[in-house]
Amino acid sequence: MDFSVVADNFKFLILQGLIGIGPFIGGTLRLAIPAIILGFLLGIAVGLARLAQAAWIRVPATMYVEFFRGVPLVMVIFWIWFIIPQLLRLPIPEYGVALTAFVIFEAAYFGEIVRAGVQSVARGQVEAATALGMTATKTMAYVVLPQALKNMVPSLVTQMIVLFKDTSLASIIGYVDLTKAAQIVNNREIRPFELYLFIAVVYFLCTYSMSLLARRLERRTA
Amino acid sequence: MAETAIRFSGVNKWFGKLHVLREINLAIGAGEVVVVCGPSGSGKSTLIRTVNGLERVQGGDVVVLGESIARRGVNLPALRTRVGMVFQSFNLFPHMTALENIMLAPMKVKRVARPEAEKLARALLERVGLREKAANYPANLSGGQQQRVAIARALAMQPRIMLFDEPTSALDPEMINEVLDVMTSLAREGMTMMCVTHEMGFARRVAHRVVFMDEGQVVEEGTPDEFFRAPKSDRGKQFLSKILTH
Ligand SMILES: Nc1ncnc2c1ncn2[C@@H]1O[C@H](COP(=O)(O)OP(=O)(O)O)[C@@H](O)[C@H]1O
Ligand SMILES: [Mg+2]
Numbered sequence: 001m002d003f004s005v006v007a008d009n010f011k012f013l014i015l016q017g018l019i020g021i022g023p024f025i026g027g028t029l030r031l032a033i034p035a036i037i038l039g040f041l042l043g044i045a046v047g048l049a050r051l052a053q054a055a056w057i058r059v060p061a062t063m064y065v066e067f068f069r070g071v072p073l074v075m076v077i078f079w080i081w082f083i084i085p086q087l088l089r090l091p092i093p094e095y096g097v098a099l100t101a102f103v104i105f106e107a108a109y110f111g112e113i114v115r116a117g118v119q120s121v122a123r124g125q126v127e128a129a130t131a132l133g134m135t136a137t138k139t140m141a142y143v144v145l146p147q148a149l150k151n152m153v154p155s156l157v158t159q160m161i162v163l164f165k166d167t168s169l170a171s172i173i174g175y176v177d178l179t180k181a182a183q184i185v186n187n188r189e190i191r192p193f194e195l196y197l198f199i200a201v202v203y204f205l206c207t208y209s210m211s212l213l214a215r216r217l218e219r220r221t222a
Numbered sequence: 223m224a225e226t227a228i229r230f231s232g233v234n235k236w237f238g239k240l241h242v243l244r245e246i247n248l249a250i251g252a253g254e255v256v257v258v259c260g261p262s263g264s265g266k267s268t269l270i271r272t273v274n275g276l277e278r279v280q281g282g283d284v285v286v287l288g289e290s291i292a293r294r295g296v297n298l299p300a301l302r303t304r305v306g307m308v309f310q311s312f313n314l315f316p317h318m319t320a321l322e323n324i325m326l327a328p329m330k331v332k333r334v335a336r337p338e339a340e341k342l343a344r345a346l347l348e349r350v351g352l353r354e355k356a357a358n359y360p361a362n363l364s365g366g367q368q369q370r371v372a373i374a375r376a377l378a379m380q381p382r383i384m385l386f387d388e389p390t391s392a393l394d395p396e397m398i399n400e401v402l403d404v405m406t407s408l409a410r411e412g413m414t415m416m417c418v419t420h421e422m423g424f425a426r427r428v429a430h431r432v433v434f435m436d437e438g439q440v441v442e443e444g445t446p447d448e449f450f451r452a453p454k455s456d457r458g459k460q461f462l463s464k465i466l467t468h
Contacts, residue, residue, distance in 0.1 A: 128313035128372075131274055132327035132379060133303035142330060146317050 005191040006198045013195075017181025018202060025095050026176025028206075032164045035102035039163065040156070042103055043110020048140070050115045061111070068108035074169055077101040081173050098170040106163050113155045117148035157214035161207045168203075178202060227252045227287060227383055227414040228273055234281030235268060242268050244438040246282070252382075255415045257425040257446070260435035261461055266418040269435070270385050273416065274298075274305045287382055303331060306376030310388040312368040314360040320347065320371045321356040324378045332379070339378075346374035350404050366397030373404055384408065386417040420465055426450060434458050 006013070012022065020027015049061035068076070080097045092100075121144050129139040171180035182195045189195075228250040235243035242265045250256050258266050271277040272284050275291050275298040283292040289301050315323050324343035328334040334342070347353050350370040360368050369389055376384060386405065390398040402424045409415055409428045419425065425432055425446050432449040434442050436457045442449070453459045 122313075124309060124311050124313035125315065127276060128307075128309065128315070129327075131276065131302055131305075131307040132375070133299045133301075133331045134327060135299050138330050142326060143315055147315075150317065 001194060002191065003194050003198075005185070005189050005194050009185045009189075009195075012185065013178065013181050013199065014202075016176060017178035017199070022176075024176035025093065026180065028164075028167050028177040028179075031095070031098055031102065031170055031175070031177060032167045035099055035106065035167070036160050036163055038099075038103045039106035040110050040160075042107035044114050044145075046107050046111030047114025047118065050111060051118060065108045065111055068105050069112075073101070073105050073166055074172065076105045077169060077173060094170070094173050094175040097173060098167075098175050102163065102167065102170075106159070109159050109162075110156070113152050113159060114148070116155070117152035118144055120151045121147045153214060153218050157210060161210055164207055164210070165203060225252045226250070226285075227254070228416065229285045230269070230272075230282070231285070232282030233269070233272060233279050233284060235265075235272070235277065235279055242438050243272070243279070246438075246440055248433065248440055248443070250414065250416060252414050253412045254431065255409045255413075255417070255429045256431045256433055257429040258416065258418045258433045258435060259420055259425070259461070260441075261464075264435045265438040266435055267387050270307075270387050270416055270418055273383070273385055274302050274307055276307075299331070303327075303379045304381050305383045305385060306379060306381035307385040308369070308372050308376055308387070308389045310391050312360070312365070312372045312392070314363075314368050314372055314375070316360050319357050319359055320352065320363065320374075323360070323371055324375045327375070328378050342378060343374070346377055347371070349377075350374045351400070364397060365393045366400045369393065369397075369401045370404055373401075373408075377408075383414045383416070386415065386419065388418050388420075390419065390421060422450060422465070434461065436461070 016022030016024060016026055018028050020030030046061050046064060049057050050065065052058045052061070077097065080092065080101045085091050125143050125147065126139055129143040134142070167177055168179040170177050171183065174180070176184070178199050182199045186192050186195050226249050228248075230246045230248040233243050233246040234241070246269060258270065260266055268277050272279050272291065273286055275296075279292055283290050285291075286301060287304055289296060291298070291301065314320075315326065318326065321340065321343050324346055325336070325339040328339045328342060329336060344353070344356060347356055350373055352367060352370055352374070355363060355367060355371075360371070363371065373389075389405070390401050393401065398421070402421060405415070405417070405424065406428050417424075417429070429446050431443060432446050433440055434449065434453070434455070434457075441455050441457050442453065444454070449458065450462065453462055
């Protein structure tokens, strides 16, 4: 074992692979962070739509969730990579493809978490806010969502960790994330054990700090 | 005759096949305190919840402060700011302190500025005897204290009518009086109140009128004295004998 290969390529692996600064389009964090934020925001919309009274909102939202939970993420990435540019007759860069795929796909999962979280809030809460003259939107914003979010923290964090690790799938369309960066170095140096062990540690450190952050958040809001 | 605050006329309501309100006719005057009682499942909660539109009626109408709640396009949120409601299970917002619970609706619905809302909320806490509990979360308040905060929260919108749906039923016996005392002083100040309660002492001392319901109907109504001394209906007699022996 010779970890000098990691030391020699440390800048490329971390700057290019993890963060996304370098000659290639890439970066695990540059993909994961916006994907988590946008996917969650779209997920709130999807989750609330799933609970809508009006069927024309609820039914499409339900189909959306069922559909994207039923297909593999890789397929969604391929569709957007191959099919959308043909339909639109316009090329989409790797970053756009990967981000779109993750946001669309993950919103289905986040949507289910949001729906369960909203449903976990006691019925009387909505009634109390309504009786005070608050509209449905204000009731949702000030009474239901804050309580729902608190209940959602554990499942949200789990889903964010899953998403973070799944960004490694973006390497199949040539997006230079951490996984792809290790692969590039390995093609040249043939040191798979050291390289893949190193990026495993990097992935783990990232996800583990997400867990720790979540635990602190849970304790603070308990 | 004082002006009418709430008028139920021919109110009917079904839950599926269950006919829960049958042709209710009842008028409550401004400043009047009416106690509604009756066996469990007789439709008391459903009736009181039609007043602020938490339940929609399917026949007839309820006119509240001159507004018909069955009218198409009625502005229910606006009407609800003038009708406060207190629930059996308090329903305080658990993620907010007592003070914030009271400040929320004035700020978000009436757009009262924060300092003003806070001043009002503190005055209301004082009034329900909980000045020193402003910073407590509901989880750190007793049931009686929570219910008093809930009353203060409803009063913060400066309603003309207060609805109480079994406000003391979820409380330990030793906390019932602190809530009834607040309700009593509210009644003495001239608030229009519709109270679903089985607290007969409160009804005798405070109510102007008692309405007895059974199976979705108003079976009888009268002064507390009339009803408790000599109920006219057999169902009323039966009901009273049950709650008095227990
Ligand atoms: N949301 C609902 N859906 C179906 N049935 C209901 C609902 N709410 C109340 N009921 C039924 O309507 C009847 C009257 O209920 P309620 O008004 O709560 O009575 P009370 O308050 O006098 O105990 C009961 O039989 C109850 O089971
Ligand atoms: Mg009831």
